[in-house]
Amino acid sequence: MVDAIEDGASEDTEGEPLLLSERIRNALTDEIAAGELLPGAALDEQQLANRFGASRTPVREALRQLAVSGLVDIRPRRGVVVARMTPERVMEMFETVAEIEALCVRLATYRMTPAERGRLLELHDEASRAAEAGDVDAYDGINAAFHEALYNATHNEFLAEQAIGLRGRLNGFRRTQLRHKDRLDRSIAEHGAILAAIAEGDGDTASRRMRAHMLNAAIALRRYLEDR
Amino acid sequence: MVDAIEDGASEDTEGEPLLLSERIRNALTDEIAAGELLPGAALDEQQLANRFGASRTPVREALRQLAVSGLVDIRPRRGVVVARMTPERVMEMFETVAEIEALCVRLATYRMTPAERGRLLELHDEASRAAEAGDVDAYDGINAAFHEALYNATHNEFLAEQAIGLRGRLNGFRRTQLRHKDRLDRSIAEHGAILAAIAEGDGDTASRRMRAHMLNAAIALRRYLEDR
DNA sequence: CATGAGCTATATGTATACATGAGCGACTGA
DNA sequence: TCAGTCGCTCATGTATACATATAGCTCATG
Numbered sequence: 001m002v003d004a005i006e007d008g009a010s011e012d013t014e015g016e017p018l019l020l021s022e023r024i025r026n027a028l029t030d031e032i033a034a035g036e037l038l039p040g041a042a043l044d045e046q047q048l049a050n051r052f053g054a055s056r057t058p059v060r061e062a063l064r065q066l067a068v069s070g071l072v073d074i075r076p077r078r079g080v081v082v083a084r085m086t087p088e089r090v091m092e093m094f095e096t097v098a099e100i101e102a103l104c105v106r107l108a109t110y111r112m113t114p115a116e117r118g119r120l121l122e123l124h125d126e127a128s129r130a131a132e133a134g135d136v137d138a139y140d141g142i143n144a145a146f147h148e149a150l151y152n153a154t155h156n157e158f159l160a161e162q163a164i165g166l167r168g169r170l171n172g173f174r175r176t177q178l179r180h181k182d183r184l185d186r187s188i189a190e191h192g193a194i195l196a197a198i199a200e201g202d203g204d205t206a207s208r209r210m211r212a213h214m215l216n217a218a219i220a221l222r223r224y225l226e227d228r
Numbered sequence: 229m230v231d232a233i234e235d236g237a238s239e240d241t242e243g244e245p246l247l248l249s250e251r252i253r254n255a256l257t258d259e260i261a262a263g264e265l266l267p268g269a270a271l272d273e274q275q276l277a278n279r280f281g282a283s284r285t286p287v288r289e290a291l292r293q294l295a296v297s298g299l300v301d302i303r304p305r306r307g308v309v310v311a312r313m314t315p316e317r318v319m320e321m322f323e324t325v326a327e328i329e330a331l332c333v334r335l336a337t338y339r340m341t342p343a344e345r346g347r348l349l350e351l352h353d354e355a356s357r358a359a360e361a362g363d364v365d366a367y368d369g370i371n372a373a374f375h376e377a378l379y380n381a382t383h384n385e386f387l388a389e390q391a392i393g394l395r396g397r398l399n400g401f402r403r404t405q406l407r408h409k410d411r412l413d414r415s416i417a418e419h420g421a422i423l424a425a426i427a428e429g430d431g432d433t434a435s436r437r438m439r440a441h442m443l444n445a446a447i448a449l450r451r452y453l454e455d456r
Numbered sequence: 457c458a459t460g461a462g463c464t465a466t467a468t469g470t471a472t473a474c475a476t477g478a479g480c481g482a483c484t485g486a
Numbered sequence: 487t488c489a490g491t492c493g494c495t496c497a498t499g500t501a502t503a504c505a506t507a508t509a510g511c512t513c514a515t516g
Contacts, residue, residue, distance in 0.1 A: 019304050019469075020469075020470070021292075021469080021470090022304075044497075045497075045498070046497075046498095054470080054471090055470060055471045055472070056471085056472090056498090057285075057469080057470055057471065057472090058469080058470065058471095060289065060498090060499090061288065061289060061292050061469095064249075064289050064292055064293050065292050065293060065295075065296045067293075068293045068296035068297060069296060076247050076250075076498085076499085077476085077477055077478065077497085077498055077499070078477095078478065078479090078497090078498080079478095079497070079498075080498095089385070089386060092384045092385060092386035092387065093386050095384055095387070096384060096386050096387040096390060099331045099335075099387070100328075103327045103331060107327075156320045156323055156324060157317070157320060158317060158320040158321050158324050159320065159323070159324040159327070162324060162390075162394075166390075247499075248499075248500070249499080249500090272467075273467075273468070274466095274467075274468095282500080282501090283500060283501045283502070284468090284501085284502090285499080285500055285501065285502090286499080286500065286501095288468090288469090304468085304469085304507095305467085305468055305469070305506085305507055305508065306467090306468080306507090306508065306509090307467070307468075307508095308468095457516105458515100458516090459514105459515085459516080460513100460514090460515085460516100461512105461513090461514085461515095462511100462512085462513090462514100463510105463511085463512080463513100464509100464510090464511080464512095465508105465509090465510085465511095466507105466508090466509085466510100467506105467507095467508085467509095468505100468506085468507080468508090469504105469505080469506080469507090470503100470504085470505075470506095471502100471503080471504075471505090472501100472502080472503070472504090473500100473501080473502070473503085474499105474500085474501070474502090475498100475499080475500075475501090476497105476498085476499075476500095477496105477497095477498085477499095478495100478496090478497085478498090479494105479495090479496090479497100480493105480494085480495085480496105481492105481493095481494085481495100482491105482492090482493090482494095483490105483491085483492080483493100484489105484490090484491080484492095485488105485489090485490085485491100486487100486488090486489085486490105
């Protein structure tokens with residue numbers, strides 16, 4: 001069961017020795033977002049400490065931080081569990097993210113540089129190719145890059161940070177609903193429509209289309225969840 | 229220098245013995261929001277532990293959590309400081325909050341119940357009276373209640389939580405700029421205009437007016453900051 | 457006099473130890 | 487057989503102890 005965190009093997013080529021508590025936090029964040037740790041699962045401090053080859057102290061700090069992010073729930077003296085989310089709450093989160101994305105697109109339309117616009121088109125093309133190839137994982141990554149590029153194009157760093165944070169909390173759900181090939185194709189088409197509005201400098205239209213795009217994804221997810 | 233946290237004397241009539249780390253977190257949150265701890269101020273763990281009559285452990289947990297909220301910056305192995313925000317970042321935060329409030333008002337317009345609408349009008353009247361009386365502190369409180377009532381009227385709990393959290397991070401700045409009597413009067417008038425649009429069920433207009441309202445506040449703040 | 461290397465003091469990061477309340481099972485009584 | 491209480495166990499909450507990197511000082515050198 002021991003799989004102490006291998007340092008830097010993944011991508012952190014920088015030799016910077018990350019704080020133990022941060023590495024634990026990152027690891028848990030990933031596992032929750034990826035759905036490996038299911039909502040409601042109990043997170044025993046000592047157990048996690050053993051798993052990460054650390055003491056309880058950094059584990060506790062990581063858990064406390066995750067609680068602020070909303071990824072876990074802490075019941076004082078009763079332990080920590082992965083945040084259990086009702087379908088209603090998930091839909092609320094989707095609506096919120098949809099609105100945030102919509103407002104990001106509106107601002108981005110008016111503020112983005114030509115280079116940023118070019119980058120978006122590039123990403124859109126890449127996504128289309130990945131979709132045609134049926135490479136869902138590649139599409140996932142490109143899609144994330146696409147949305148982040150939009151956040152950054154608002155030229156409001158704070159807003160972009162908030163948007164990225166919110167988006168991350170939906171990762172665990174988003175992946176499931178994109179398995180449907182037709183949903184993936186529609187997603188591409190919707191991106192295209194958003195870009196068209198951006199090209200015309202029509203922020204309001206782009207915004208409305210983005211909202212619809214996100215809500216479509218939410219509806220697809222709900223349908224998927226109900227099917228089970 | 230000792231002022232260990234008196235428990236429950238303030239409002240927590242419930243005899244629930246809050247976790248030490250939570251009480252420290254709340255206390256620090258308040259002090260930062262109130263501007264008692266100035267941006268850039270170093271937060272020494274041992275010092276805080278002494279001040280609160282606790283050990284470093286709960287203090288550390290509190291600081292870690294505040295870092296996630298963005299209220300403090302942690303430089304690994306180099307200590308914790310109250311988040312130092314550039315004027316640019318403050319303006320970005322204001323813009324973000326303005327946009328969030330705007331979208332809340334839009335949703336709220338379409339979704340609020342008659343009772344919620346009535347409550348808003350009530351709060352508006354109270355605020356007007358407080359403004360006439362020149363009671364800035366009372367106005368502060370009523371104003372916060374007004375905005376929170378709007379968040380809740382979106383009937384999207386998640387969104388409301390996010391909005392409240394964001395708003396809280398601007399508290400330290402907001403208070404300074406409302407000292408100007410005329411700004412306070414204009415604020416009341418702007419609230420009235422927003423309510424008028426809500427009454428007509430015109431979410432878009434209400435939204436635009438709210439955005440303008442928040443940005444006016446931001447401009448007033450910037451002017452205030454530049455004056456010093 | 458300025459600059460930089462080296463040392464020391466100290467605060468942070470982590471581990472371990474102790475205190476306390478929650479959860480659970482056994483036992484008693486009906 | 488079942489309900490209720492008692493007491494035990496263990497995880498959490500807090501305190502303390504130890505390891506280590508950073509910051510500031512001293513002192514030597516250009």
